[in-house]
Amino acid sequence: MAMKMPTEYKLVAEHVGIEYRVKRTGEYLQAVRDVSLQIKPQEFVCIVGPSGCGKSTFLNAVAGLLPFNKGHLILDGIKISGPGKDRAVVFQSPALLPWRTVVGNVKYGLELRGTDAAVMEEKSMAMIKLVGLGGNEHKYPNELSGGMQQRVNLARALASDPELLLLDEPFSALDAQTREVMQNELLRIWQETKKTAMFITHQIDEAVFLADRVIVLSKGPGSVVAADLEIKLPRPRNEATKADPEFLAKVAEIRELILNEKK
């Protein structure tokens, strides 16, 4: 293993291409064609883009779950060659273990790291409260609503306290109110614990509200980076931010970008 050395960037993607082998035909589908981006330590980056453009694919490659066939993906100065304990993923489909209760699922990440039982219990209970699922600790996933499952998924990733948080549409099944609460909690945790975050969303306003930078991917499959916009809104952000003219301008700009991209 190459030595870990300090770099300016937490994550560097250089001309990354990712393909799927389609078992049925034996052919390869280039899901991501050429994505280059850099994420600084403690930066919050949002990725938006049309459905099926390769956002989840890219995120999974960063998580180390998918190999890439082109370019380089470098995390903390070391090429990504598989998953690592420094990352935690909130998957698009909740992927809860159906035989574990809510608390069992939230614990899971910590358990795999061999965390002390008492700490584990405490941390996961706190996270369950945080995502608004207090009182549901001992339910099984199939006894939860869609939005509740997604929050368990989020709690699991947050509980394991990673350096790099990879979130794939974590709030898509939440109502407006819950979503707002979650957004604020996520920002608070991110700021307090100095994490780096990569966040996929379809809500442009959500992206602008959360991010330091919003990256727009082009239509897929075979997507490239269509735009990379810095969001200079002051932090901490709150409901007032959403009325800020700069906020609204950025949202409109990105919407325009995506609309043009589609044509």
Add this chain to the structure above:
Amino acid sequence: MAMKMPTEYKLVAEHVGIEYRVKRTGEYLQAVRDVSLQIKPQEFVCIVGPSGCGKSTFLNAVAGLLPFNKGHLILDGIKISGPGKDRAVVFQSPALLPWRTVVGNVKYGLELRGTDAAVMEEKSMAMIKLVGLGGNEHKYPNELSGGMQQRVNLARALASDPELLLLDEPFSALDAQTREVMQNELLRIWQETKKTAMFITHQIDEAVFLADRVIVLSKGPGSVVAADLEIKLPRPRNEATKADPEFLAKVAEIRELILNEKK
């Protein structure tokens, strides 16, 4: 079977209560406590409410998939005692048959009704195009992105051409652009084919944009109807509608309602 008789309403829910038996404890969880509502033929009704309040539960009961322990659910003047060919459901989790390709899944509903093969092929191909999945006909569900799966789910329900469409957050995994296209297509189909629609969503603007009436459920479990608002915006609606002051007022009103509900 009681004779089917014309009524003023397509669907009537009278003090409906729905409970789940929790296998683990043997106890019952009252997911929906007391929901009363009426839907007129060819009406488009949206249901909003906090995550876990019982929206999907109620929709599944209307679909005939869940029994209810209180009140009455009457469809076309006949008590609902099970599923029927007059309804089609877009489930919250896509529920695609993993061993069928996109076209196989879209066909599925028609197939179960014994539709002629040629008609089936034609209809499903058209629906796949409509949801923007042309070219993906022969992919398996696990080769699709989250948003693409959701669109297949939608196409399946639309293809089977029911009288009552039950949609559970069908657009939650779609990007803004695709979502707009789908909203417009849905409205077009609904109007042209004179269907009745019950639509669950978390996007308040989406609810107001689509609906003749928006029903707000209270916090669950054990939800009741918190509000039932008529949306008098003219039809056909389009992007311009979203700038209409009445539109914005309704959105704000509902947001306020939900926020208060939560407290």
Add this chain to the structure above:
Amino acid sequence: GCGNGGSGASSGTEVAASAEASGTNSGNAQTEEAAASRELTEVTVAMTASGIAYGPMYLAQEQDIWAKYGLKVNLVSLDVAAITAGLITGQVPIAFSGANVVDAAVKSDKVKIGGTIGSVPYMLYAKGVGSLEDLKGKVVGASAPGGNNEYAMITLLQSIGLAPGKDVEVLYVGASILPTISEGKVAAGLLVPPMSFQAEKMGLTNLATLSDIEGIQGTYMVGGVHQPFAEKNPQVIENFFKAYKEASLLTQTEKEATLDALEKWTKVTDREALDGAYEYFKSHWPTEFQVPESEIEFLLNQLAATTNPDAKNVKAADIIDNSYADAVE
């Protein structure tokens, strides 16, 4: 060359340990004897299946007559093929079966024929067949290939001028000879008590008693010994036969004890049938153990003609060792 005599003897001893456990539980064995067992030589003796023909063996086991002769016998019932294998490898130093013992002696010079514990007094029962000659064109049942039952049937058929396989077909039906006759699946078969009593009850006709017919062969229960073991412990084999003789004599006087032993080992609980079987077999339990050379010759010929062509090159005298049987007298 395969496994050596030493390992054969030792595995025979190993198994005897389990016999010790069962011996303690069986009625007659006293606990003091278990203490004295250190002086006894343990030996595994195998037989095929269980039947009244082994009467003295059971009695010797129950009354522990072996102990008087310094033996501790571990009696096992083995499959025909397992006996062949056990004799050759030495896992079973002494075994009683039919042609397969001769086969083992042909296949390996480690096996010799050391005696017999008598011939099985078969009776032929039939349904819907008037006389022996009427068997022509019919199917008869035999238990298993190469067993006493089959060879007895073959010589019986030959003695009345019928060619087995041509004039009469022989079908292996395992333990189901009686029911297959009574249900009309086969025309006839060889039985011994207590099955023969059931046959009588069912109205089957007894066409022949083999011990009354001249020239019937293949009915002897041939005893094989593992030669390396026998060479090392000739006394054990000799003593085995001596004990057997004593048990055999005892069966003539100790009817009740014999019946108890029979019931225990054959699982036949019908006392009446056992009684009949006892009376019938009584005179057939031997006190002399020499194998007739003609019998072995016959079996060699049968083997040569069927499954083991090498049997042609073997002379009966070369594989028989009647010295142990001779020593009994």
Add this chain to the structure above:
Amino acid sequence: MNTSQKAAEVTGIDLSSFPKRQWNRFYYSNERFILGASGVVFLLALWELIVRVNLVDPLFTSSPARIWTAGIQYVSSEGFVNDFIASGSELLAGFGLALVIGIPLGIVMGWYPKFNYLVDPIFNFLYASPRIALVPLFIIWFGIGMGSKVAIIFLSSIFPIVFNTLMGVKTIDPVLLNVPRSYNAKDYQIFKTVVLPSSVPAIISGVRLGLGHALIGVVVGEMTAATMGVGHMMFTAGQTFQTDLVFVGLIIIAGFGVILTSLVQLLERHFDKWRVDIHK
């Protein structure tokens, strides 16, 4: 006529129509047992009846009453305890070994495709070969003592355990594997937390099937070489066509099997308590 009246006319899935009377209550909470017991009782009665009216010969088919008599006699005989202990310990040793080796082997075969490619043809062949014909050889390889029986039971029961475990592993929902993999979990952690729990039904079915093989193995093993054991008793009784006694042995062994199966099913119910019923 209002809608609620109309509704009352239609029989539906309304839970308020759920049976209220005492017997029904009792029935519903014991449905499984009541139905199961009635099936068994019905069959036994039919059997006894057929024999009583002389439709078949009890010599060949025995009858529940005759089996009962013979059973009481056998169970109270001194031989029974020895037989039972002998057969039981062979079964536990052979089947236990099959479990301890079979489940991990199945997991490893399912998880590491190369290993599977290497051994699959051999396993296929071994499984397809009628090992029963080799039983005499077992006596040479493993001795006439307990060894050969344990080996026979082991070799009879390991295959369904391995094959079903393998199948369970191969059909894991790959989505579930993403989570431990994203945490860079070790293989053994994945086995413990995902592979095993998700393969429970397949493994349990394999264990249940393996148990059946093992019980047959007891009889086959004791048929070939034994001095005691329930299987040996059955074999001896079969030689003298004591059908009643054969059935007694059969019922003892099968009864033991049913008890073990029930334990296994309890275990399954414990592990699968999260599962939603597919029945309406």
Add this chain to the structure above:
Amino acid sequence: MNTSQKAAEVTGIDLSSFPKRQWNRFYYSNERFILGASGVVFLLALWELIVRVNLVDPLFTSSPARIWTAGIQYVSSEGFVNDFIASGSELLAGFGLALVIGIPLGIVMGWYPKFNYLVDPIFNFLYASPRIALVPLFIIWFGIGMGSKVAIIFLSSIFPIVFNTLMGVKTIDPVLLNVPRSYNAKDYQIFKTVVLPSSVPAIISGVRLGLGHALIGVVVGEMTAATMGVGHMMFTAGQTFQTDLVFVGLIIIAGFGVILTSLVQLLERHFDKWRVDIHK
């Protein structure tokens, strides 16, 4: 030193490092076959070697070369064709019947809980009972002809098929049932479109296990009251200790079994082509 240079130093999962050379190409596209064949060849060579250096007695273990000689002789004898046809048709009839009855029965047992409650104890008992001890009775019940053998094969192989199908049905993802149910599909439609496809791996594993039982059933059935068949030949050879010939029979039967298993696996691969590989 820039990041891309650094990256090159680390061996990773970069697909560009995929083997390029001819042999590697060939190996990867035939990996399954190559590994499988080497396993088999290795075992055979080891066997022959052990016998050649006199570590074991060929009388008991035979050897590949001896089996080959005996095999050639047997296959070219006139008896072989008759034996093969006899055993083959028994197998096809018995196993075919088990398939045709077992799969629907398993589905029905899995789908209708009441039916399952009713028959489950009986099935448990029948499966746990060592049916091999009843073989003599089969001759009486089903005759000495093909009937008793077909019955034995049928009763040997139906249980794994039923139990595994049942397990497959019980573990269907209930979410998938929502769709046909919401369309008010008939039970038979649900069986066809959801239950069967989703139970494919479990059923196939059951069929594979049942096939193994069936092959043993051929030998057991032909052990008693048969005049021909490969199993009969093996049994006779086994009783007279012709080990080479026993192995010839074993290999013919197992070979036949492996071919049928491969067909079944092909079928599985066909039905499971949508499945994502769980392996990294």
